[in-house]
Amino acid sequence: MAAPVETFFLDPDAQGTLQAQIQQMIAEAILSGRLPRGEKLPSTRKLSTHLGVSRITVTLAYTELQANDYLSSKGRSGFYVSENAPEPPSFQPRARGEDKVDWHRAIGNHFTGGSTPQKPQNWRQQKYPFIYGQADPKLFDHNAWRLCALRALGHKDHEIMMGDYYDQDDPQLIEFIARHILPRRGILARPEEILITLGAQNALWMAAQILLTQRRTAAIEDPCYYSLRDVLTQSRCHLVNIPVDRDGLPPEMLPDGTDVIFSTPSHHSPTTATMPIERRKALLARAKELDAVIVEDDYDFEMSFLKPPSPALKSLDREGRVIYVGSFSKSLFPGLRLGYMVGSEPFIREARALRSAVLRHPPGLIQRTVAYFLSLGHYDALIRRMGSAYQERREVMNQAIEETGLTIAGRGVFGGSAFWMRAPDGVDMDKLAGQLNAKGVLIEPGTPFFRGPNQPTNFYRIAYSSIPAARIPEGISLIADEITSAERSGAR
Incomplete structure (x- = not known):
């Protein structure tokens, strides 16, 4: 299949003859890597119609590129990027120029700067992902x-x-x-x-x-x-x-x-x-x-x-x-x-x-x-399977929380998939979340859930929907150690 003809266009500010401009356009596409070796080019008829130039002009440009070993022809099949064409150099694409739009004036409504935090995309690589809202693929059919x-x-x-x-x-x-x-x-x-x-x-x-x-x-x-x-x-x-x-x-x-x-x-x-x-x-x-x-x-x-x-x-x-x-x-x-x-x-x-x-x-x-x-x-089978797994994980997490002395601020009456936790007053869970992340523990700081500007920083959420029950006690222990260390050091 040939490269789409719509991807070829002439620069209105380019200098030189139309033939030279077409040669430069195709050579740049090859040198930039957009046209790899062996790629078929549009027929001379299609490209001439698309660019609005004569077919002979395109034919001459193709012939000149063939003479320079950029292109090769295969009988009546058409023109292809030559196997001997120059390798694309490792350089940055040509800059498109400085942005001249005053976006402070042009943007009428702003949607950035809200409370919604960035969630980690690599949570599956962490050993203790107490992250809310993610599914355990092992439970899904x-x-x-x-x-x-x-x-x-x-x-x-x-x-x-x-x-x-x-x-x-x-x-x-x-x-x-x-x-x-x-x-x-x-x-x-x-x-x-x-x-x-x-x-x-x-x-x-x-x-x-x-x-x-x-x-x-x-x-x-x-x-x-x-x-x-x-x-x-x-x-x-x-x-x-x-x-x-x-x-x-x-x-x-x-x-x-x-x-x-x-x-x-x-x-x-x-x-x-x-x-x-x-x-x-x-x-x-x-x-x-x-x-x-x-x-x-x-x-x-x-x-x-x-x-x-x-x-x-x-x-x-x-x-x-x-x-x-x-x-x-x-x-x-x-x-x-x-x-x-x-x-x-x-x-x-x-x-x-x-x-x-x-x-x-x-x-x-x-x-x-x-x-x-x-x-x-x-669906019903999945819900039963998830409910059974979540109940086991909840019991393990609840026991681990009691043994480590952490404080539960809220737990679902009917079940759910997470605990709402409270650290001692003054402990900054936003800061501790970063330190825990370095140890493979993911928690969700509670600050974004509250309205500003004086949001409490000592709340956090830990979920059991995406972590195996066997890893919960050790992960909870790491959270407790980090909170205890923060209290002792006064890093609040």
Whole structure:
């Protein structure tokens, strides 16, 4: 196959004849390594048409390059980069020139500088990865997933998989969510009230875009999921931070004028607090007084291996005030980036239109593969397998924490995948995280979860979702030693 003709163009500021310019253009492509030895060049007819020059000009340029051993010809097959062409020298590409755009003026909205921290990409190489939100590949049924993907690629589903859903979703996936996933949370919903998203964060972003303006007020938990705070800050709405207690968000602290309430009642992020039923009812009552909407992020509910989780807040809603957000990122794998949003039809209609304008819909192949994985029972088997493994790891971690004298600030009532920890006052866990990283221990400092500027630095989160049980005690011991050393040295 010949090199794409679209990759060839003449420099409008170049000097010399057209023939010389074409020779220089091709020679530079060979010398830069863009055209390797043996690469076929576009035909003289195609290149002349593309460049808008005569065919004889291109032919003469090719012939001259052949004479200089840059090109070779193979009968009627065409011209190729010669096997004797000069080797590309090891030099830096020619600079494109100094950037003349004043980006401080040109950029109208800023999305950098938020609370969301950089997560380590090499966590698999660390011996003690107490990192939250990553999956253990040993627990996942790769063969079942592969078979589901192959089935989705089969002839039967070809038209559905290859087609454009426009603003719709895979009907099989929607049906399974409506009939099997949501009833487990006490939620009944019609297909018109369900939208597939690119994970929970995408759903939260869409909710903020639809519900909030610069004149409206959003209430969030403090501490809270840092990416949510970034999303709401970028929306430029009025933002109220509500300190949580052991039962989650206190409804009585929601101020008058609140329009949208973001909450994680089943498994608070990051403290893991579970909101009791009576407080959930009080939250719905307060939302009614405020005429506010609640966005419920029901993350990690699948990891309920100690006892069944409480019904979702959405299941108690009788006025359509709750927008429910779920995700497959924690239960399947985070790289899947697939979730769902449930709400009243007018809201979902707007969310569907917004999604269509931004990305049309999540890939059809992924949706159909997940639909098969769920409907064939692989999902439920995975949840049971993960629950069993997580329960063992939780027990090992809990014992190791007790033996080393570390302090748990929050542990999930129903299970979960992490502990919310507190070091002695003054200990800087941001600093200790770097020191632990050098020893192969990965933890998540708690500072980004709190609003600034006086965030506490002594909180941290340790997860057991991606570390084998056998390595947990030694890793916990290293954390305890580092905290003890920091206290003794006064490096706080």
